[in-house]
Amino acid sequence: MYAPFFGLKQAPFSIAPDPHYLFMSERHREALAHLLYGLGGGGGFVLLTGEIGAGKTTVCRCFLEQIPPSCNVAYIFNPKLTVTELLQAICDEFHVPVPPGAKTVKDYVDPLNAFLLAQHAAGRNNVLIIDEAQNLSADVLEQLRLLTNLETSERKLLQVVLIGQPELRGILARPELEQLAQRVIARFHLGALSEAETAQYIRHRLTVAGLTGALPFDRSALRLIHQLTRGVPRRINLLCDRALLGGYAGGQAQITPTIVRQAAAEVFDAQLAPPPTRRGPSPLGMGLAVLAAAVAGAGLTWWLQQQGTRSGTALAVSSARPASGVAPSASxxxxxxxxxxxxxxxxxxxxxxxxxxxxxxxxxxxxxxxxxxxxxxxxxxxxxxxxxxxxxxxxxxxxxxxxxxxxxxxxxxxxxxxxxxxxxxxxxxxxxxxxxxxxxxxxxxxxxxxxxxxxxxxxxxxxxxxxxxxxxxxVPPGYANRADNIGPLRDWLATQLSLVPGLAASAAAPASSASAPPPSWADMTRQVQAFQASQGLQPDGRVGPITLMQINRASGVAEPRLDAAR
Incomplete structure (x- = not known):
């Protein structure tokens, strides 16, 4: 509704998990690293907690995309189950056949154990992911602990990832669950975004939605948004969406703290939004104004929807547009x-x-x-x-x-x-x-x-x-024949990524460095993933044309750019 008014293609602050709007802060990347570390930890539990709306689902989606093909994954998203129901759900997810009329724990555990042993012999790992794990009862958690007892002389047969809200940490701290707590090999609490990250998050989503000019939120409004939302992404989406709607209804292209407070009064508790210093339109008046504007702009809204339908199958990549002017290299x-x-x-x-x-x-x-x-x-x-x-x-x-x-x-x-x-x-x-x-x-x-x-x-x-x-x-060196010899492409990537601002400190050393060996392809893949995440690309580690275009641009390669429409 308000998108054309602010020069956008679509509403930027939907709470739906659209991969086009993926934003991985430093905290999200660290949480993902903990999950990936736990994947190779040889069994036991991995714990990820975070506030409601902090981005646990976003991290989980990235984690699922990076699990190697050699892993079997069972994903439980509704853990309000009894012990028998949970075992049945796990067997269903792993496609483990159980005897007809199975009713007891043994009826499920025995075929599950046989399945895990067979997969281990075939060189495959098995990962069980349980979302909303704070809803697990104590007896179900104890049964999960017993499942991690399924093992060979070398390693555990099942890796369990628990994802839940902060109270999950308190549940695992209970004395009766001490044995389970001692089997947690990696844990991470996903905190909220900082004030600077909140501003980056808002800019990222607006840019993906088509913004090419200045932010519609002034600096004081951004600061207030962070205070009212406590840096929680879902709350940021709710508040910014309502604030843009309010600005559109009032014909104001610049979102001020007054508009933000009024929006917060509508989407949050009243005490979170102190009354503005000057009187603005009431929520009812705002709604009527929006309705009138919607009727007046129906034609433009229809076109925007049509354009979104036609371009909706585009590659799942989008990013804030980096500033130009990076100093070119002498390579x-x-x-x-x-x-x-x-x-x-x-x-x-x-x-x-x-x-x-x-x-x-x-x-x-x-x-x-x-x-x-x-x-x-x-x-x-x-x-x-x-x-x-x-x-x-x-x-x-x-x-x-x-x-x-x-x-x-x-x-x-x-x-x-x-x-x-x-x-x-x-x-x-x-x-x-x-x-x-x-x-x-x-x-x-x-x-x-x-x-x-x-x-x-x-x-x-x-x-x-x-x-x-x-x-x-x-085309970078070695790209055409990378299947036969990935060395030139790997070395080129190491050199270019070392020139990208913000990645230089962590980039793999260039192969030409006499003091460091050439980076491994695994190290290089992690660097590519970090770069992709920083650009808003899907962090899959694949070195395709779009990723290479962005590496060239970010590292200062002189290439033609789009002009602002004149």
Whole structure:
């Protein structure tokens, strides 16, 4: 409802666990590291606790995605069960057949033990994850302890991960559960976000939702949000969503502490929201204003939903847009890329000089796109000498570039990779045609038309673009033949990640360092995961084109960028 008013594609503060909005703070990454450590701990219990809404489910989802294929996983999300019901649920999750009419504990434990032994002999591990574990009764917890007695002479056969609210720690501290507490090999309490992390979290979600300008929350409002929510992500989502709604209803593009307090009075207890110093609209008045605005803006809301439907299948990656201006390195790769970009600077400057300061508006009905002209515009920004009859991707390959194509992209993805792209336009009664997108902001895009920038409303562009786009990306050494020899790619990653601000202190040492051995691929994968998490990418450790594009950008490689739509 309020998204277009603030220059957003969609509401940024839904409490649904959308992977596009994944934000891993330092605390979340540390909690994930504890879970992963426990995975190889050889049995026993791993404990993760945290306040309601602190992000335990987010960490658990990341943990599940990083469990290796050699592990069998049983996930119990409703632990309000009796001992027999829990054993039945565990057998069901592990697909363990039990005898017909099974009723006793022995009827379930015996086939489960046989299954765990067989999996151990096959080289597989077994992990049981229980969410909301604070709801487990004492007798069920004791049965879980007894399950960890299933073992060989070498190791335990079952690893148990307990995830729950803070009271779970108090439950395990009871004298009757001391034996279980002594088997906890790793434990971590997920605390709330700090004030700085709260601001980062809010900026991250707004950027993913399409924000390209300044935050709508002023500094004092951000500070107040942290105080009222205590840094708990779910509470932040509730409060920010209501505050943006209130700003929209009142026609205020800047969210002030007054609006935040009023929003807090609606979503939290009254005592959490001190009365504002000046009178604002009542909740009922705000609701009526919102309803009236919703009716007036129904057409724009419908278009936004349609655009979200078309781009909803995009890659599950999104990120705040890092600041430009990182000092370039003197390495050969970045020097070469800088030369290519510099080669096109003069021709771009000449074109810009002949065009008006503000780009002329464009309507697709008045323009016939030409594929050749679009490729020329993209190649020009990369400094590629593209002849009229040349195959663009072949020419790019000769310069160490590859074509990247996506059939299900989105404007969020294009903002993320932050580089000019070719959009495939589908217009009624016309064959598909390419258009060079060179700039983008919250309301308009800039296409390169006949040697000059032309502005087009995102609503009109959405009517002709279904998510298909193409761009260039720079291929690192060893990428093409990494299946045979991962050494060059590993060394390149180590070098580039060491240049990324914030990761330099923890990045693996470059292979060229005489004082350190080359990093292992396992170490390198962890570094890639940390980088992906910092960028808002899915931290899967996979080194694909999108991840490599972001590494190049963050480490200072000179590559073309999107302009703000003029």
């Amino acid at each position: 050969a790769t970045r020097a070469a890329s800088g030369a290519l970009v510099a080669a096109s600077a003069a021709s771009q400057a000449a074109s810009a000089a002949s065009s008006p300061t503000a780009a002329t508006p464009l309507h697709l009905a008045d323009w016939t796109p030409q594929d050749g002209a679009a490729w020329q515009a993209l190649a020009q920004r990369w400094g590629l000498p593209l002849a009229s009859q040349a195959e663009p991707c072949s020419v790019a390959a000769q310069q160490g570039l590859q074509c990247y194509r996506s059939a299900s992209g989105s404007l969020s993805l294009i903002r993320l990779i932050d580089r000019p792209v070719l959009l495939t336009l589908q217009r009624n009664g016309q064959p598909p045609a390419l258009a060079a997108l060179v700039g983008l902001d919250g309301q308009q895009a800039t296409l390169w038309v006949d040697g000059a920038p032309r502005r087009i409303a995102l609503a009109e562009l959405a009517g002709a673009w279904r998510g298909e786009f193409t761009t260039f990306w720079r």
